[in-house]
Amino acid sequence: MKKKWLFAAAAVLSLSLAGCGSTSNKTADNTSDQNKKVLVMGTSADFAPFEYIDPAKSNEIIGFDVDLAKAVTEKMGYQLKVQDMEFNSLIPAVEAKKIDFSMAGITPNEERAKVVDFTDSYYDTHDYLITKKDFKYDKLDDLKGKKIGAQVSSIEEDTAKAISGKVSGVKVETRDRVPELIQEVKLGRLDAIVLEDIVAENYVKQNNDLKFSKIQGVENQKKAAAFPKGSKLVKEYNKAVKELKDSGEIDKMKAKWFKVK
Helix, strand or coil, X not given: CHHHHHHXXXXXXXXXXXXXXXXXXXXXXXXXXXCCEEXXXXXXXXXXXXXXXXXXXXXXXXXXHHHHHHHHHHHHCCEEEEEECCHHHHHHHHHCCCCCEECCXXXXXXXXXXXXXXXXXXXXXXXXXXXXXXXXXXXXXXXXXXXXXXECCCHHHHHHHHHHHHCCCCEEEEECCHHHHHHHHHCCCCCEEEEEHHHHHHHHHXXXXXXXXXXXXXXCEEECCEEECCCCHHHXXXXXXXXXXXXXXXXXXXXXXXXXX
8 A cells, every 4th residue: 555655645736846947948828837928039049149059158049139029028917938040031930920920030021921010111222232342343244254152041041132133144043041051152163142231241351251232222121020920028118128128238238249230
């Protein structure tokens, strides 16, 4: 009898512990062990200084977007969990509600706005061209017959395709991750890649054989967070961002992560 009782007690304890473990990793509609709601943010951690991993320090995803998301979600009353994904899977993941929202240097456009709701813009950028230092680039015609790369499903891919429509012989190729594109330029497999200004400057600093150049005739790009269609969180997010802007906190984040524009 005593052995049976011990086995029964162990089983109850095991079930109890299993139940405790099941409350972690909850998203917006649930609570964590600390009874605080969690928002899961999808990002693509290859876009320094917006979101990236510094393996020399840790495996934690860091950057401007991450700091901003933490401050915003805290104001909204949530804990933040950051999930690394391929950039081209972020919008589909938001649409399918596999994540609560996404921040990854995303530029709103008509196609994306059909399936997700965007917040107000929190930062503006424009596109640069990265090439080897010995590549002569002064105008778009200098790209005639060249191979241009861009991250798949990005606005930079649209910019590269727009260039190919203006300059004869330009071929556009895409890669999943920005470091892949950088490596392809360094190896000579691509003549140039299109990348956002802040990100381009960051990679050039780390690769002294590369340079960046401004692209003529390209409009500034607004950055925003993406939420599922009809999400009530968009209004809360916008309110929190405005408060952070008014208090000067966002300016401090910009000063920390990149040059203030």
